[in-house]
Amino acid sequence: MTILRYIGRPVLTSVREMGRMLIFLLSSFGWLARPPLRPAQFVKQLHFIGYKSTFVVVLTAGFTGMVLALQGYYTLRKFGSEGLLGSAVALSMIRELGPVLAALMVTARAGSAMTAEIGIMRITEQIDALDTMAINPLQYLIAPKLVAGLIGVPLLVAIFDVVGIYGGYIVGVDLLGVNAGSYWNSIESAVEWKDVYGGILKSISFGLIVSWVCCFKGFYTRMSAEGLGTATTEAVVLSSVLILVWDYFLTSVLL
Secondary structure, three states, X not given: OHHHHHHHHHHHHHHHHXXXXXXXXXXXXXXXXXXXXXXXXXXXXXXXXOHHHHHHHHHXXXXXXXXXXXXXHHHHXXXXXXXXHHHHHHHHHHXXXXXXXXXXXXXXXXHHHHXXXXXXXXXXXXXXXXXXXXXXXXXXXXXXXXXXXXXXXXXXXXXXXXXXXXXXXXXXXXXXXXXXXXXXXXXXXXXXXXXXHHHHHHHHHXXXXXXXXXXXXXXXXXXXXXXXXXXXXXXXXXXXXXHHHHHHHHHHHHO
């Protein structure tokens, strides 16, 4: 019985937490259909999650594309296939690296900030004050962040893909001497709508994961400074792990 209790307690705790997260998500989306809509809050959160994350996403995309081109060139050269460098860079960026790395960057920059912001509001009883003023916290705080994540992350992934492919062009064509026509032609012939569709689907789901997990951890922060730090750490780690795990399952389904 002791062994069963030792195993069962964390399992029941995890199941309870997952159910709590699901109710939190469904309740937040349920409040989207109720007035007032507060469009200013949606624009503010989209600016915070999307626009303010653009620099770090562009920087990461540029160097990721350049590294891909550099490594891919020396691998393809062994088989005399340097002309396929463009397709190798583009498919890697669109299918996997674009959605995953962009989502991880958003988690590190915006996700942690969202958790800390909501957590501080919980500790300082600002969320309780919203309840007192008959303003639902899920509608006012959480729903705009969820929608902004669903819209902002796919746009950032699109920017990531374009910048990464151009970064690969700079290294492959300007630095290593690959023919520019071969680079773009291989991209045109290799990339299909299925690849683009898969990247879009991944980016939407990753945006939901980041905003959902980070908002949940901040909303249920323990009432202490230590609890806020723990919630922020858990939000970033859990979001990153879920992104990688969900990426595997989506890839296995879409291939």
